[in-house]
Amino acid sequence: xxxxxxxxxxxxxxxxxxxxxxxxxxxxxxxxxxxxxxxxxxxxxxxxxxxxxxxxxxxxxxxxxxxxxxxxxxxxxxxxxxxxxxxxxxxxxxxxxxxxxxxxxxxxxxxxxxxxxxxxxxxxxxxxxxxxxxxxxxxxxxxxxxxxxxxxxxxxxxxxxxxxxxxxxxxxxxxxxxxxxxxxxxxxxxxxxxxxxxxxxxxxxxxxxxxxxxxxxxxxxxxxxxxxxxxxxxxxxxxx
Amino acid sequence: xxxxxxxxxxxxxxxxxxxxxxxxxxxxxxxxxxxxxxxxxxxxxxxxxxxxxxxxxxxxxxxxxxxxxxxxxxxxxxxxxxxxxxxxxxxxxxxxxxxxxxxxxxxxxxxxxxxxxxxxxxxxxxxxxxxxxxxxxxxxxxxxxxxxxxxxxxxxxxxxxxxxxxxxxxxxxxxxx
Numbered sequence: 001x002x003x004x005x006x007x008x009x010x011x012x013x014x015x016x017x018x019x020x021x022x023x024x025x026x027x028x029x030x031x032x033x034x035x036x037x038x039x040x041x042x043x044x045x046x047x048x049x050x051x052x053x054x055x056x057x058x059x060x061x062x063x064x065x066x067x068x069x070x071x072x073x074x075x076x077x078x079x080x081x082x083x084x085x086x087x088x089x090x091x092x093x094x095x096x097x098x099x100x101x102x103x104x105x106x107x108x109x110x111x112x113x114x115x116x117x118x119x120x121x122x123x124x125x126x127x128x129x130x131x132x133x134x135x136x137x138x139x140x141x142x143x144x145x146x147x148x149x150x151x152x153x154x155x156x157x158x159x160x161x162x163x164x165x166x167x168x169x170x171x172x173x174x175x176x177x178x179x180x181x182x183x184x185x186x187x188x189x190x191x192x193x194x195x196x197x198x199x200x201x202x203x204x205x206x207x208x209x210x211x212x213x214x215x216x217x218x219x220x221x222x223x224x225x226x227x228x229x230x231x232x233x234x235x236x237x238x239x240x
Numbered sequence: 241x242x243x244x245x246x247x248x249x250x251x252x253x254x255x256x257x258x259x260x261x262x263x264x265x266x267x268x269x270x271x272x273x274x275x276x277x278x279x280x281x282x283x284x285x286x287x288x289x290x291x292x293x294x295x296x297x298x299x300x301x302x303x304x305x306x307x308x309x310x311x312x313x314x315x316x317x318x319x320x321x322x323x324x325x326x327x328x329x330x331x332x333x334x335x336x337x338x339x340x341x342x343x344x345x346x347x348x349x350x351x352x353x354x355x356x357x358x359x360x361x362x363x364x365x366x367x368x369x370x371x372x373x374x375x376x377x378x379x380x381x382x383x384x385x386x387x388x389x390x391x392x393x394x395x396x397x398x399x400x401x402x403x404x405x406x407x408x409x410x411x412x413x414x415x416x417x
Contacts, residue, residue: 007374
């Protein structure tokens with residue numbers, strides 16, 4: 001075989017070598033690529049891409065947030081609606097109960113009214129307070145006081161019957177200026193006459209003869225009168 | 241992406257194109273450099289230089305049809321490999337031999353691993369000339385120019401390389417390898 005044939009054979013074998021990279025070559029490949037100092041274009045800062053990505057993210061996020069919120073609101077609304085329906089039903093039932101109870105109550109009241117009417121008519125009081133006082137009044141000269149002997153009556157307030165002790169109330173209920181006026185029994189002490197005239201041989205002075213008088217006093221009237229002077233307050237019959 | 245586009249993109253310093261370029265030519269460049277240098281680390285260094293040079297100067301490359309790019313890459317690799325050989329260990333070429341000496345190449349069973357093994361064992365001077373002439377198809381004049389030797393020296397180195405191969409093949413035949 002000529003030498004050229006040997007060269008050709010070697011060349012052919014080398015050039016047609018299609019064997020895969022062995023491990024050493026594979027490891028070297030990574031190292032070499034990392035070692036390369038190749039000028040590479042600076043990565044363009046695609047602002048618009050980043051902005052679009054951010055906008056998309058924001059949009060997506062907002063959409064997600066609002067959809068969640070809407071769902072939540074829907075749920076709340078449904079719950080509220082259910083609650084409303086429940087309350088409405090309860091209200092209806094309560095209304096019904098109330099009406100029925102009211103009706104029953106009315107019936108009971110009506111039943112109760114009939115016997116009461118009879119009692120009321122019989123027990124309706126004569127709310128009157130009679131005070132009979134006997135006061136000897138000789139103008140402003142001599143007062144002869146007699147004990148008041150008021151008569152008490154029966155007082156009925158509404159449907160309750162009170163049997164009271166003879167009148168004290170009228171005097172208690174008034175606002176008096178001094179203590180003396182507080183007591184209903186109080187009667188002003190007879191003033192000592194400023195002077196006593198003795199007329200001999202003359203006819204006695206004509207004193208006004210006051211007949212017995214029955215005074216019917218309401219509480220208010222008494223109060224009014226008590227605020228005035230005693231002398232003009234009550235007119236009481238005096239027996240001569 | 242065809243070669244033209246690849247060149248264009250690499251000229252535009254597109255990182256992806258550069259990666260593709262590296263992936264495409266890594267195997268051939270690495271094996272070519274290894275064939276000259278043998279040493280793995282030296283090969284790695286040369287491959288780095290080759291790719292750096294290629295990617296930096298690719299914008300100056302004139303595409304002349306299919307195969308022109310690989311040829312350009314091979315040229316850079318061979319040049320860089322020889323530079324590395326000269327730099328590390330200067331080649332001492334042995335005495336010239338007579339031109340009429342010929343080598344008889346019998347039929348041997350060969351595979352690529354055996355070929356590579358023989359080339360690895362071959363002295364550097366022989367190997368360089370054999371690679372340039374027999375494998376990469378340089379002429380003796382070109383080899384003389386590249387290696388700064390005479391044409392006869394180139395021829396004698398080639399002859400010795402062939403003898404070495406035959407010796408190696410015969411050794412293998414004797415030991416059954």
